[in-house]
Amino acid sequence: MKNTVRELRGEHGWSQAEMAERLDVSRQTVNAIETGKYDPSLPLAFKIAALFGRPIESIFDPGE
């Protein structure tokens, strides 16, 4: 699944560590999500969407 988490984080000027703290996850988890190696659970995806104030489908794209 593709996502725009890295771009949105960059827009907000947060480091991975700062974003991880806001989401109450580890920095490694943020990195795995950004690189597309890990697809977050629905609750975490909603948390990310709420953090950026955007609808979930504008951040996560299921692709093919």
Place this chain on the structure above:
Amino acid sequence: MPRFSEKAYRRRVWQAMTAYVGCMLLLWPQLHVVSGPVLKVALALLPVVPMLYLISLMWRRVRHSDELQQRTHLVALGVATMVVSALSLGAGFLAAAQVLVLRGDILIWVFPVILVCYDLTRWWVGRRYGVMGTCEEASRFPVYLRLLLAAAAIALGALAFRHQLGEHQFDAFLGVACVVAAAGVLAALVRWRSRQHHDGDAL
């Protein structure tokens, strides 16, 4: 949920392991001189106490992890359980068929083998998610150095208490020191590879 930091976990694991090695070096050899079944049972089971503490730490660590960490922990625990079960089953049948002679004290090695399998699998699963190392890598006293120092301490302790230990126990301690040293070398390699892969990932 308050997070259980890797640093706090590692520190407590080292405390538990120090207590365990201390029990094995200082108190366990007294089993030969102690009389009375109650005291003997208490002394024999003493090293189990720090290991139970270690299990409780592992439980806390998994419980306070985030979802990706929980996934890697649980996959690693599952794989470790399956590997040790398969080994135990195979060895048990070989012993039952009298192809292999096994002493009862081999059961002491079940837990360490689970831990080694767990750590190796966690590292392997972590690679898939690009989580090859931990934040601990930034520590001034990294894990590989601690493992190498622990190996040296166990080997020196075994040498210092050689006369109190039986021949079998002395060999077991040297074996543990070698395994810990090997784990230290492995941790150093993982750290080196991880740094190569993740440079510039943080921002």
